Amino acid sequence: MSIQPPEASNFAVPIDRMFDAMLLLCGAVAVGVFVAMIWLCIKYRRGSKANREGGARQNLAVELSWTLIPFVLFCGIFAWSIDLWTTLRSPPANALPIYIIAKQWMWKVQHANGRREIDTLHVPLGEPVRLIMTSQDVIHSFYVPDFRVKQDVVPGRYTALWFIATKLGEFPLFCSEFCGTGHAAMIGTVEVVSPADYRKWLQAKPTLAPAVVGRKLFEQFGCSGCHDPHSGIHAPDLHGLYGTQVRLADGSAVVADNRYLHDSIVLPSTQIVAGYAPIMPVYEGRIDEEDILSLMAYIKSLGPQPAAPKGDVHEQR
Ligand code: HEC
Ligand SMILES: [Cu+2]
Secondary structure, three states: OOOOOOOOEOOHHHHHHHHHHHHHHHHHHHHHHHHHHHHHHHHOOOOOOOOOOOOOOOOHHHHHHHHHHHHHHHHHHHHHHHHHHHHHHOOOOOOEEEEEEEEOOEEEEEOOOOOEEEOEEEEEOOOEEEEEEEEOOOOEEEEEHHHOEEEEEOEOOOEEEEEEEOOOEEEEEEEOOOOOOOHHHOEEEEEEEOHHHHHHHHHOOOOOOHHHHHHHHHHHOOHHHHHOOOOOOOOOOOOOOOOOEEEEOOOOEEEOOHHHHHHHHHOHHHOOEOOOOOOOOOOOOOOOHHHHHHHHHHHHHOOOOOOOOOOOOOOOO
């Protein structure tokens, strides 16, 4: 159907088919209702010779069919959409992670090797891509109509989106959540290139790996003064932290995922690690989201603890 935008991702065709099916179903019901209405209007118009005595008051077969048929149809649509939704929400394990930071009023992109771009997003054709997104300020929404994907981008949170681009070329990217006076200008382009061109593009500019940038920031913001092994301050060693279970002072346990690392840096007092004093400074508003991503990349790059750890071995690990 040409009234729909190009179908340029793995989700475009299944979503369009579902849209078409719902449109047909609703259209058929609407036509049925209007045909009956017009026919009844003509038949029972004033002065017509129609029989106005009134028919049956009850008809079990009619009542059952107008209850059961829509019920079955809607259950079918429910199952269909849940199935599609689950796929939309389950990125394959090998999906290429790309970080997106929205801010008034631009899209900042950081690729795995550290290459950055603004208001354009390069992705390889035919490979699953997973976007991990956050906002520097207000709620934005990442929307690529030709891919049929849309996801809110929320400050203080990482939301995700995945797709496989199925067509080469440039596709418009929009912010679809009103985010201030420059909202309408918060547009960009998704450039789908061949996997070989994508790898070439990644290498085309000398870039520092996010973990390397992160280590620099780790020193610059004074984190290393507390967190490096041998710092002499009673602070958790961050080696091997990512992905493990952390025991908190309030007795609960959390998994050290992106969200946890982010909150531990920005608002450390919300989740105090068991066995430590809440002495870590609050970095909220002092580190922007890009730097937090780099710090996280550095923390994730830290392997297991060095062989001879300092005295206060992190007890939860
Ligand atoms: C004054 C010393 C100090 C500084 C500076 C400091 N931290 Fe911390 N940090 C701590 C302490 C103590 C804890 C454990 C108590 C808590 O959870 O707040 C901690 C906890 C953490 C945790 C959670 C650790 C875990 O095992 O779950 C992370 C992640 C972290 N800090 C990262 C950073 C980063 C990144 C910086 C720099 C931007 C930084 N810290 C600066 C003292 C510090
Ligand atoms: Cu926006």
